[in-house]
Amino acid sequence: MSAFGLSDTPLDPAALARELASASAGACVNFEGWVRNHNEGKAVLRLGYQAYAPLALAEGERILTEARERFAIEGARCVHRTGELAIGELAVWVGVSAAHRDAAFAACRYVIDEIKRRVPIWKNEFYADGASGWLHPDGTPV
Amino acid sequence: MSAFGLSDTPLDPAALARELASASAGACVNFEGWVRNHNEGKAVLRLGYQAYAPLALAEGERILTEARERFAIEGARCVHRTGELAIGELAVWVGVSAAHRDAAFAACRYVIDEIKRRVPIWKNEFYADGASGWLHPDGTPV
C-alpha cells in the first residue's frame, strides 16, 4: 500500500490511524491540518487545493521513505485533500507510530514540514471580500 | 468541562478530537500512548495502571493550564486510562489545537512529558515469564 495519498473526498482520521496499529509501537503522533477561517488578517470562507498528482504522489512517497530512514519509527502515512474544502475540514493528515515518542514526534514534524515545502499542491484561499489568491508559503501571491 | 480526565474504560480518540474542533485552528497534534508488547528487552503481556485520582486530576489540569499559558494554542485535552489494558490498547491520549503547527507540536510534547513526569499514575507490567513490576521512569523497579 502507498504511504502517501491524495483524496478528493473527506478524510477519516480514525480509519487512517487504524492502519498504523502495531503491537510493538508505544507511541503514535498525528498531525491534522484544518481549514482555518483566517489567514494573514483576512477572513477566509473556503479553500481549494490543486495537485500535480503523479509528482505529488512520488514526492510524498519519497518524504515518507526518508522519515522511515531518518527516525526509529514503525509506520508513517500521510493523505492530503484536493478540491474545495469548507472551514474546519481536514486538509492534511499525518500519522507516525514508533516504539518511543521522541522518534514519533520528530518524524511527524519532518513529514508535515517537507510535505508543505516540496509536494506540488497549491492552496487557493477564497476571502470574505470576494477576492481569492494562490498562496506562496511566505505569504506573497503567486 | 475538565481538560484532563481519567477513564477506566477504552478511550475514543475520534470523539476526543472532535471536542477540539475550532474554526480558527489550523493545526491539531495528537499523541497516543499505546501498550507495547516489549519493554527493556522483556516481552510484555498486558499492563495495569493505578492512579491517585484526586491528585492526578488536579495535577493533570495544572499541566494543561500551563500548556495554554506557555504556548499559543486554542485547546488542549488529555485522558489517561486506569485499570488493566491489553497490548495495542490506547493508554493515554493528548490533543492540542492551535492556529499554527509550531505551537501545537510544542504544547502536545510538553503535555505528555509533564504527564509522565508529574501525574501520580503508576504502570505495572506483566511479563511473559510470569513476573510483574511497577516501573520507575528510569527503568529501575520501585
Add this chain to the structure above:
Amino acid sequence: MQYRLLYFASLRDRTGCAAESLVSTAADPRALYAQVAERHGLSLPPERLRVAVNGEFAGWDRSLRDGDEVVFLPPVSGG
C-alpha cells in the same frame, strides 16, 4: 493523632493494603514515613518518594493535623 494513609503501586503491594488508619505521634510526613517504613518493611528511601497531604503535594516538613490523608508517592510511571 490519627492519619489516613493511602498506598499505591509497589507500596500497596508491600503493605498489602490500599488504605489504612494509623494512630501516630509523628508530626510531619518525614517522621510518619519512618514509622510506616519500619512497620511494613518498606525499602524505598524517602528521597525516591513524594508526599501528598489531603490531595495536594506537600513537603516532608509539613505540619500534620489530626485526620489528615497522607500519601507517600512512588516515582510515577504513567503515559
Add this chain to the structure above:
Amino acid sequence: MQYRLLYFASLRDRTGCAAESLVSTAADPRALYAQVAERHGLSLPPERLRVAVNGEFAGWDRSLRDGDEVVFLPPVSGG
C-alpha cells in the same frame, strides 16, 4: 518538437488552461518557459518556479525530447 504543458494554480489562471500542446524549437525548459511566459504574459520569474519533466523534477538545462510533458511549478502551498 511538440511538448505537452500542464498548468497549475496561478499559472493555470493566467494561461486560462490546465494543459496545452505546443510546437517549439526550445531545447530545454529555460528556453521553453521564456516562450510560454511571453505567449501568455506570465509574470513569475523562473527563479520562483521549479520544473518537472515527465512527472519528475528536472533542471532548467535538461535536454527536452519530442513528446515530453513539461510542467512549470509555482511555489507550493499544500498543508
